[in-house]
Amino acid sequence: MKLKALNGFKDILPGEVELWQHVETTARGVFTRFDFSEIRLPVLESTELFARSIGETTDIVEKEMYTFVDKKITMRPEATASLLRAYIEHGLYVQRPVQRLFTIGPMFRHERPQKGRLRQFHQMDVEVLGSHSPMVDAELMAMGSMLLQELGLTVSLEINSLGCPQCRPGFRTELLNFLAERMEHLCDDCKRRSATNPLRVLDCKNSGCRHQVLTAPSILDHLCSDCADHFAAVREGMERLQVPYTLNRFMVRGLDYYTRTTFEFITTDLGAQAAVGAGGRYDGLIEQLGGPKDTPGIGFAMGMERLVLLLQQKQEGQDIEVYTPQLFIIALGQEAMQACHLLAHALRSRGLRVAMDLEGRSLKSQMKQADKSGANWVLIVGDNELRDGQGVLRNMQTQDQRQVALEAEALAGMVRLPMQSGIADDRSIDR
Ligand code: ATP
Numbered sequence: 272m273k274l275k276a277l278n279g280f281k282d283i284l285p286g287e288v289e290l291w292q293h294v295e296t297t298a299r300g301v302f303t304r305f306d307f308s309e310i311r312l313p314v315l316e317s318t319e320l321f322a323r324s325i326g327e328t329t330d331i332v333e334k335e336m337y338t339f340v341d342k343k344i345t346m347r348p349e350a351t352a353s354l355l356r357a358y359i360e361h362g363l364y365v366q367r368p369v370q371r372l373f374t375i376g377p378m379f380r381h382e383r384p385q386k387g388r389l390r391q392f393h394q395m396d397v398e399v400l401g402s403h404s405p406m407v408d409a410e411l412m413a414m415g416s417m418l419l420q421e422l423g424l425t426v427s428l429e430i431n432s433l434g435c436p437q438c439r440p441g442f443r444t445e446l447l448n449f450l451a452e453r454m455e456h457l458c459d460d461c462k463r464r465s466a467t468n469p470l471r472v473l474d475c476k477n478s479g480c481r482h483q484v485l486t487a488p489s490i491l492d493h494l495c496s497d498c499a500d501h502f503a504a505v506r507e508g509m510e511r512l513q514v515p516y517t518l519n520r521f522m523v524r525g526l527d528y529y530t531r532t533t534f535e536f537i538t539t540d541l542g543a544q545a546a547v548g549a550g551g552r553y554d555g556l557i558e559q560l561g562g563p564k565d566t567p568g569i570g571f572a573m574g575m576e577r578l579v580l581l582l583q584q585k586q587e588g589q590d591i592e593v594y595t596p597q598l599f600i601i602a603l604g605q606e607a608m609q610a611c612h613l614l615a616h617a618l619r620s621r622g623l624r625v626a627m628d629l630e631g632r633s634l635k636s637q638m639k640q641a642d643k644s645g646a647n648w649v650l651i652v653g654d655n656e657l658r659d660g661q662g663v664l665r666n667m668q669t670q671d672q673r674q675v676a677l678e679a680e681a682l683a684g685m686v687r688l689p690m691q692s693g694i695a696d697d698r699s700i701d702r
């Protein structure tokens with residue numbers, strides 16, 4: 272039997288991983304500038320945590336979770352629930368009235384794998400806990416936009432408000448009436464959902480349902496005055512920070528906990544998988560999970576697979592630094608190998624990236640490896656040179672080379688020099 276990775280699970284190999292590191296480094300930089308601290312969370316949580324937060328009748332909880340049924344534990348399908356669990360469990364609200372936290376890692380959903388849609392995927396997730404301020408909503412969206420911009424991506428931002436428990440019931444009734452008239456045109460899932468969770472129908476991916484809801488009523492026409500004021504202030508904040516956005520009156524999110532501001536970062540470059548990031552407010556969720564009363568929250572998650580795909584498509588990030596060795600040591604003969612083994616160790620302990628072939632291959636084969644490795648410098652040491660405590664150091668860019676002493680400190684200094692400088696002495700070696 273040929274062993275392969277599971278369907279929807281993917282290895283990220285050297286060559287691609289540099290792009291992932293670039294996305295992560297850029298994100299950490301942006302998040303830190305906005306005063307966020309990192310939190311690392313477990314991958315497994317109690318099933319109940321997700322059922323209670325995301326909602327029993329959402330796609331995620333109904334059909335996408337990886338659950339160990341007998342143990343009542345689930346591989347996290349998203350990060351917000353886990354992050355709030357940690358926030359409550361450790362009383363992080365005591366340390367700081369408004370917490371700004373981010374986390375990066377794998378999430379698991381049993382979906383049909385396609386381009387940009389995996390079963391193990393990765394999110395960068397940011398949350399602000401304990402603030403009612405609409406300025407926070409605007410700032411979060413501005414931060415997401417800044418990150419995408421710094422990555423070299425152009426995506427559009429769509430925003431909406433989902434109201435609150437005051438105003439949503441009225442909207443729900445009107446939506447129910449609207450759906451009742453179109454029931455026979457809805458997919459089976461939506462027929463069932465419209466009774467329990469009609470807002471979900473607005474989020475259905477089925478093209479028939481999408482067509483039906485084009486004329487659905489909008490929650491924006493049903494906001495209570497507090498929610499309307501909040502949303503107006505959010506939009507004002509967006510103008511102040513000069514973040515372009517469009518209003519999407521029908522956007523709902525696939526998770527039940529959202530209230531008020533919701534938003535998605537959208538691209539058309541990936542075909543059907545349009546959202547690269549999404550989030551919103553969840554003002555009642557912390558209390559609902561057993562946290563302190565009246566503690567609002569807002570956050571978003573960006574899908575890293577989709578960001579990386581976009582970067583690859585746009586050929587962005589071509590100039591990312593790939594860690595090639597600074598020095599490749601070619602040792603010829605048993606004694607030279609042993610001496611160079613120690614020399615490489617000494618250079619590495621001085622902070623240099625050093626590569627060396629330990630298989631005793633021929634000079635020709637090692638030269639090939641050195642070329643391929645992208646090393647700036649190559650040091651060639653044969654048993655004869657070793658007797659004089661010498662080697663030949665070659666600058667791979669200029670092809671200049673010279674005799675050098677096999678002394679770690681001095682060598683480290685030479686290898687650290689900018690490539691163009693130094694090395695005038697041009698003694699060639701016998702090949
Ligand atoms: P979609 O509408 O694409 O299914 P979603 O609404 O389920 O997305 P969220 O739960 O809001 O997505 O997650 C936020 C982001 O995480 C998405 O915008 C997307 O970039 C990414 N994401 C979600 N599910 C997957 C997946 N299965 N594979 C890869 N990325 C994903």
Ligand code: MG
Pocket residue numbers: 525
């Ligand atoms: Mg989804």
